[in-house]
Structure formats: structure tokens, C-alpha cells
Amino acid sequence: GDDLFVNDLRGAGLYLGSNWSEDLAGTCGVGACIVMQEPVTVHQDDHFGNAHVSLSCTAAPIFDSLGGLAAVLDISLLRSPSPKRSQNLAMSLVTNAARRVEMANLMAEGRRDWVLRLSDSPEFLDVDPEAAVRLDGSGRVLGYTRGARRLFPDGGAILGRRIDEVLGLTIDDLPDLMRDRPTEDRIIELRDGGALFGHAIAPQAPRTAPRSSRQGGPLAGLAGDDPTMEQVLGRASKLARTNVPLLVTGETGTGKAKLARAIHMVGTASGFLSLDCAGLSAETLQKSCADVSGPTTLVLRRIEDLAEDTAAALAAILDGRACLRPLSTSCVAPGALDLPRPLFHRLAGATLSLPPLRHRRDLGVLLDRLLRRRAPDDMRLSPSARVALLGRSWPGNFRELEQVLDVAIALCEGRVIDLPDLPAPINAQTPEIEVVEPLEQIMEACGWNMSCAARRLDVNRSTILRRLRRAGLQPPA
Template identity: 65%
Template sequence: MIERYHVEEIAQVLNGHASGRDSYVDASWRRCVEVYGMDPTRNEPAHIVTETEFRTHREQAEWMIGAARSSLKTLFRQVAGQNYVLLLTDAKGVCVDFFGDDLFADELRGAGLYLGSNWSEDLAGTCGVGACIVTGEPVTVHQDDHFGNAHTALSCTSAPIYDSLGQLAAVLDISLLRSPSPKSSQNLAMSLVTSAARRVEMANLMAANRREWVLRFSSSPEFLDVDPECAVALDGSGRVIGATHAATRMLSRERQLIGERIDGLLGISVDDLPDLMRDRPTEERVVALGDGGAVFGHAIAPQTPRRPPGATVSRTSGGVLTGLAGSDPGMERLLSRVERLAPTEVPLLICGESGSGKTKLARAVHMASRRGGFVTLDCAGMPADEMASVIEAQPRPATLLLRRIEDLSEAAALALPGLLDAHPDLRAIATSGLSPSALLSHEILPCALYHRLAGAVFELPPLRERQDLGWLIERLLRRLSGGEMRLTPSARAELMARDWPGNLRELGNVLDVACALAEGCVIDLPDLPEPPRASNQEQSLEAVLDACNWNMARAARRLGVNRSTVLRRIRKQGLRAPN
């Protein structure tokens, strides 16, 4: 009887009626049916990754496990005897660390509250960890908030853990096999898990920046030195190179925090930091905020001599890069290479069609490298002397982004290698709408400049060839609408079938228009702007088929031809579907 009511309630939400539950629960139920194709009547068991997969996830999260372990132990002591279990998952939802009572070990394994369980929303349905990953906010998914009948006895409260560059790195979850009916019974669990997540972020920031200034904040002087609310790490010039999530919210004011100078954010400069150390009374360490308010500040000096200009840290966080792609093998391989190169001095050349994300990738590389400044030069029409003056004026070490390098004037192209060689602490990243072979074969760039810039070359695939198109659609829609808007199946199928000559830029514009035109929170076919009509016969058939998982009908729609034409071209080119 209870299961029937649960299924009926989900059906009402799918028909556009609010359930009276938290909005993130309704939104998740809709995704479970319309995006993931789940059935609430099926009693799906917990998804456990293989031993090999678990080892991979565990190894990649080792640094976060180390930062979190002390806070998890403290939290588990706080809830001892109340039958809570603690899970630490990575950003993909896989449990990599666990604290629970051995008396209930078998029951916890059966419920998936154990090492190796995957609580991502597309596998587990509506759940605490999955909803936290999607929203990026602390959530409680209580009993029949869960989508699947297998989990409706559980109560799960989860909080996100962000890395020091602002990317989701992990989720801390506190769960009960059985709990009182009111959702408010988990308010204490929410307070405990959010405080623990904040401390994990603080511990990670401190561990990663032992050789830099760290500035911690608290609204109360009593807790400043023992349990501050947030913190930023600063390089020797006073630029922010890392921050906890709470600090980003406090200081960023809707702009990028990493790379900002502290004197542009607060009423202090890097020279004032010694005045905020522990040798002064806490009440006197007042820091003015940009909005006119004030907090108390605690500055921690570098523990060892600061690394020399141009030196790099030994470990980078992949979070800022992993957010650029979903399950696309080509993009995963590309981003894996980029992650290894990000902290080095190697100059990069990024090629790809207009709108494919070249500038976004370049900025992600800069953030992962933890360099100070980031300056962009639009190469079209820039005189050599103006380019030289801009480069000379940049603080260093910094990243220099050269957009559309193929548009450099001949004089600027001849001068640029010498300028870069004269400033070795400027790391060059160039982007181009042409392929690497076109840049060389047509002598668009002098060979000396090409080889000076192309230390490593990356070619971003166009959107029509990416296998994570569905993931990108959902991610952009969530970002544009705050998770409030959803697509009908027919609207989603139409977007999946389009050619996207404007790539990510076009997709973002289409979703922006659709959100504005839609009635309520549902985007349907009439809300989508018409696609531009152009011939697509020249694009790679095999790449389109791969992106469509060899679905002939979808490939035909994307190419703008009949299904029979696709089959004829497959036979003519001798193509075979992968096993």
C-alpha cells in the first residue's frame, strides 16, 4: 500500500504537480524518470563497483581521504550509539571511506551503506549523495523522498566538500537505516555534517598551502583561532590561489575568486597580514569586507620558505578539469593529459571549432596550475608594439592566453617568440579555430612561433561528435535555471539530434531562449528555437555515429538526411559498428 502511494506521488510530480517536499526532491524524481529512464516500482539493489574500479576511485581520492579522516573520526564519536553510518564518496558518488557499527555490518552492506557503493543519482535514483552532487548544496533525503522503493527506509543527510579551486571533490554523508518519521529529526545530522565538511575543506586548504600565507575568517572572535568559518590561501603578491567554499561565497560577489588580489576584496593588503597573526589579541584582528561589514581575521605565515617564482606544486586537483566533460572517452583521455600538464611550464596549443570550449579549457588549465595572473590577448589586429607593452605589464608568474593565434599580424607573429623567450615565467596557452596541420601547412604561422607555442597540442571535438551530449545538456540547463527547469522527452530528443554548428555556445543560447519561452518549469518542443539550416554532408559519418551510439535514426536526424542515406554511406565507406 505504501509503495503504491509512493509511485502515485511520483506520477503526480511528473504531471507537473508539486509534492510539497523539498524542490530538489521533485526535480530529482523527474530526472530519474525522464533522463535516466528509471521505474519506481522496481526494487533495485545497491550498485557496488568492482574491486578494480574501487581501487581506482580510492587511489584518486587518497588525498581527500587523508584530509577528511580526522573530521570523520570526530563526527563518528559525536554520533556514537545512535546507529548512524558515515560515508565519504568521491565526486562521482562512489564510497571511498566508511565509519559504521560492526554489529550492523551485514545490514549496512545490504543497504549499500558501505565501501564501494555507488550513490550517483543516475544509478541509485534520488538519494542524499546523488542530490548533493547535482545541487552542490547540503541536502537531506529522508525515507520516501528516495525514488527507489529499496531505499525508502533510509534517511541520508549529505554535504558537499569542495577543493581549494572551487570544484566539487567529495560528499560527506551521514545515514540511518531507520529513523523517526519527521524529516526535522535530521536537523542535528545536517548541522553536524555541514560543520564536518567545512573542517575537511579547511584541513585540505591548510595541507596544500603550507608554504603560502593562509588567511582565516570568523564572525566571532571566540572561535577565530580554533574553529574558523572559512579561509583563503595567498601567494607572495597577495593573489588568491585557493579558498574554501564558504570563503568563495563570502568574497567573490559573483566573480572568479582565484587570481583576485586580496586588497581588491578586503580592506587589507598582503603587507598587513603579519598584523593579523596570533601575537595580537583576537578582538583587534578586524578585517573590513567589501560590502561594509567586517569579520575577524587570523593570518598564518608560510611554514617554510616560499617556492621561487615559476616553480610548481607537485599535485594538482583534477576537479576543475573533470567538470568539463561527462562520459566521453575522447574527452576523458584529453583531460587526463591536460591534468598532468597543467602544473608544468609546457606551452599549450588548443584547437577546435568556434564555441567548442577552447577558452574555458585554457582557464581551467590556469586554475589547476595555481599561477597568479591570467591575461587574455585577442590576436586579431593587435599591433606588435601594443602586444609587447601588454606582456611587459603583466605580474608574474602568470598565464598568457593568446586567442585565435592564426589572426596575428605578420609583424606580431615575428616578434612574439622573442617576447615569450624574454619572459619565461609567462606560460603561453594559444587557441585556434584551425587544425594544427592547417596552421603549419598553409604557413599561417612562422615555424618558429608554432613550435614555440605547440609544446603540447589538443584538439577539442565539435559538439556533434561528443558522446556526452546528454550530460552537457543537463549540466547547462541546471546552471542556467538553478535546477528548476526540465525538458520533456520530445524536447530532449530534438536537442540530442541536432548538429550544433555553434557547439557549446549555441547549445547555451538555445537553452537560454528555451528557459525564457517555457511556460512554468517544463521546456517542450515549441519552446526550442529553430536550428540553423546548413549542409552537413562533409562531416565525419563515423564520428557522428559514435556520438549517437550507432543509433541510425538519431544519426540521420543529426545529419539532416534519411535513414536509408546513412545506411548507404555506411556500406560505401565500409564502416562497422563497434562490438
């Protein structure tokens, strides 16, 4: 307060360190609010102590996202008009401020989860909503503001409840409630017949530093914060400066050729020779390798397509040219490669397996990185378009992702790529999930969000849930 009123404020008990608990001060604004956990005005002679009857105190509780009382916000006046209604403005100030503090707290906690903000009016939905809930990938409540209590009028526990118990939507409907849609169109029906306006905010990618010891360089640009890729690149960085022959495997478009080039750049070989094994004759192979001098990285793309006579020539060349360090790529698993065993062991001293995009946790980071490289600086994805891209299965991996972005950039009329700008996903038949490990990898890549996993595999959420139960898989504690 004003320094001119310091003595008056201290005489009224308004100073740092004063105790306004009910059992000590009797009826007072802060103490009553703590006990009642409701907004309250204790006006003049409502106070228990005679020393406080000149005061008017208006207080509102602030709850944490788990429903517990965290603080009380109070406005106390030394002098005010006699009618209690004179404090209506103070009541409006503390209740609105408390609601905004709760909202800010929930938003700060919910960066890795869905947040659904709710309002009775479309005009205030995006700027000052009345309530919000934080939801996990299955639509269960992880946190809420005080205003969201009215959604669950039965008085029972709110945490862990499914949002579709009280609202006419599921977690899969949230992308339709994002900010790129007109507020008046974001209507949510209540189970009791009413309606609210909703604003959904999608989970954000974690902003964490890479966990590996790689310090920049060609390998660092191949991944974001994906544990599997971090392990692959960590091994690659250690093997790059050796002469160990490497076999890089992975689905088409996963970046095998880029990894091979990055390994060469990190390594010690000065020469670089890249050959496509499809249609490669023994004569062409021998001519290509004839002029090689000094340490050279020999990249053999799609080694599974190597002809039988060329395979024999390659084995002879590797035996006679110690300066060649073979680095092969294949879309086939090492155990399924149909190569002569002696040649296989000359090529596969160590194997690096690249995961498909649908198994990677850094898909969001890679999406942003590719968009920055291929689009003007001020072009961005709408929230709905981003969610749609993150939910695709990407059978063509990086090649498909790059082509989708190129099409969207070309079709976009302004600077925001929206859903109509995206080409339709490839309707490739998704194989049945028969092995436990791939399903677990997909769930980990999606943060155990069943809706995201269902979109990547192009199946229903119920299918994912059924397979998880059958396999005995559960989210990590």
C-alpha cells in the same frame, strides 16, 4: 500462509522444497504450466494424485525478455467452491502479476535502448500496458514481453525483427509517442489494419563514474562520460603543472577558452593574461606584457588571426620573458596554421584538440548541466524536447546550445520546456561525409543509433546507412 494451517499445507504438499514437476506429481498447476507454458487452472479432481484433489491451483508463466520461460507464479487454495469458474479471480491475479513482472524486467534491461509499450486502451497505456518491446537504434527487436507475441502472428523468431514489419511506424516516429503527448493521440496503425496505443520511452544516458583519475577540480566540470574528452582532460591535467606551451584547437564554441582557464587554475602560474589576436598590434602586445612579473599564463585567443608583424614581436617577447607560459587557442587545425615555423614551435609544445558537440557521447549530461545552471530548479525538458536537442548537429557547439536554452527558458510558459519552446535549428548546410573517421566518431557518439546520427548530420537515415556500407563500418560486437 497462515501458521494455523501449517500442518494442512504440508499435508497437501505446499511447503518450501516440495517438488511439483509433472513427472513426479502428475497433473498439477505448476507442472502443467511449465510443460504447456500457458496460464492454467488445475482444480480439485483435475489433479492426478489423490492427496491433492482438495486443492485448486492456478498458475501463469513468466518469460524473460528473450522469450524463454523464467518462472511460474502460482496461487494454490486448500479449499475452494466446487465450480471451476470460482478460480477466475485467481487466474486474473496471476496473469496480471506475471505481465507486470515481465514489464518491470524489460524496463530494467532497456535503459540504454528505446522501449515501446503498447495497449488496446488509452486509459491504461501509461499505467498498465499489455505489451512492450525493446528496440535498437535501427528499430530491431532486442527484447519483448509475452503480450508482444501477438504482433508477430506468423510464429517465427521475434528477436532481430524490424518493428516496422508489423507496425505502421519506424524508429524515427517514436519521439511522437512519448508521455508529453495525450494518450488518445498516440495511435499506432497495425499492418493488418488494426490499431494500438503506444508509449515510447527514450534511451537514458548511462550513469557511470568517470573513467579517468581526475578527482574533481576545474577540469572535471568540462565533461561527462565521453571517452575523447576524458583523454583530452587526462592529458591536460598532466601538462597543466609543466611549462610546456600548449595549443588548444577545435571548432568555434567547443570550449577552448574554458579549457585554457581551467589549465591555468590547475597549473602553478600565479599571473593570467588573456589577449585576442584578432587586431592585436605589436605595440599593444608589448605594453600588455611589459608589466608581467612572476610565472604567468599568456592565453592567446584565435592565434590564426595574429598579424605578421605582431607574430615577430611575440616571438621576441617569448624569447626574452621565460616567466610567460603561452597557451594558444585556434579554430584551425595545427597543420593549417599560417605562422612562422619558429613561432609555431614556441606555441605548440603539445596540442589538445576538443571534439565538436555532435561527436560527444556526453551531450545529454552537458545538456542537463547547462539547464540546471541557467533555469529555475524545477524547470525541465519534456522527453520530446530532449530528444530533439540531442539530435541536432550543433554547428555553433556550446554557444549555440546555451543560446537555444536561453530562448527556450524565456518562451516556456510553465515549468516544462516542450518542442514549441525551442528555436528552430540553424539551417547550415551540412558538408558531405567524405572521411571515414568523422562518421565513425558520430556513430560512436550516438551509440550507433542511425536515426540520432541522421538528425545530427541533417541527412536521411538511408544516407547514413549507405555511407556506413560504403565505408565498411559496423557497430562494435
